[in-house]
Amino acid sequence: MPIPCRSAGTDRSLLRDQAFRTLRAAIVDGTLEPGERLNDAELCAWLGVSRTPVREAVARLEQIGLVTVRPGSSTTVSPLDVRAAAEAQSVAAAMHELAAREAVPVLGDADLEAMTTTNDRFADALDSGDIEGAIDADGAFHAVLVDVAANSRLRAVLEDVTPLLRRMERARFGSLTGRASVAQHARIVELARAGDAEGAARANRENWLTLRPDDSPDDSPEQEPHAPR
Incomplete structure (x- = not known):
């Protein structure tokens, strides 16, 4: 048939x-x-x-x-929820740590160049106040490691948690400079270029947790946490 x-x-x-x-x-x-x-x-x-x-x-x-x-x-x-965002942030940080650990040993020069280029684009977007451009460039930077890691389970988890974080980002990003993240991205590239998978993994995780509030007063939906930058 x-x-x-x-x-x-x-x-x-x-x-x-x-x-x-x-x-x-x-x-x-x-x-x-x-x-x-x-x-x-x-x-x-x-x-x-x-x-x-x-x-x-x-x-x-x-x-x-x-x-x-x-x-x-x-x-x-759904309203913006501080507890849900904190949970998503922890999961995303762990997944991006794993992505760097798996990707760094097999990164090529083109991958490292792509990370450098997207970080430059990220910095330019921040300088010009282009929130959407900054978010897109940040996503492209981290996507290099996720793509090279080629871990379908990891990607599936990020598909679930990242939209919540991006939503929080758009709600808060206008009040954040995000400049520290440019240097953090550069450090991740530096460690990756040196072949330090563990160092790059830790730096990637820290980048996603950098803007977590030190103390959240309560779990009310009206108070959104800083999204990772």
């Missing part, structure tokens, strides 16, 4: 993933604001998909803490 070109299951999976990525990006960049109600019909019209992939996408967003679902009542964009 001929092999089908595309199955219905694959179609739905692709639609679900597309809906998830679009909604996640809209929540992270503030298009969908904390507390905003999400209506299935409106989301379907916006995304151009049926209710099933939208509901599956929303369920996944709930799992990673970006939406709050009250069965039979409402679905809303």
Whole structure:
């Protein structure tokens, strides 16, 4: 029998993933604001998909803490939550530490150059007050190590926790200079170039934990922690 070109299951999976990525990006960049109600019909019209992939996408967003679902009542964009951000920050720091440890022994000159270039772009964005550019450059810097590590489990964990951190970043980054992170990035590159995997791993972890508040007064959603820079 001929092999089908595309199955219905694959179609739905692709639609679900597309809906998830679009909604996640809209929540992270503030298009969908904390507390905003999400209506299935409106989301379907916006995304151009049926209710099933939208509901599956929303369920996944709930799992990673970006939406709050009250069965039979409402679905809303989750508020910024200090405890959830602190937990995500700890996990992300550990994952990026592992990424550096696994990547450094096999980094090439092109990888090191890419890290240097993105750190320069990060510094320029900070100097010009370009929050989005700084966030994108910071992500690109750390992505080099994650990509070279090629650890699918590690990547999957970061897929879950990073959006929450990026969301917090956008809420707070305008009040942060982030200049210390430029030097921290440069130190990571220096250690990586020297082949010091353990040193680079520790420096990468410290970079993600640098702006953790020394003391969080409480767990109220209104108080957001500094995101890692």
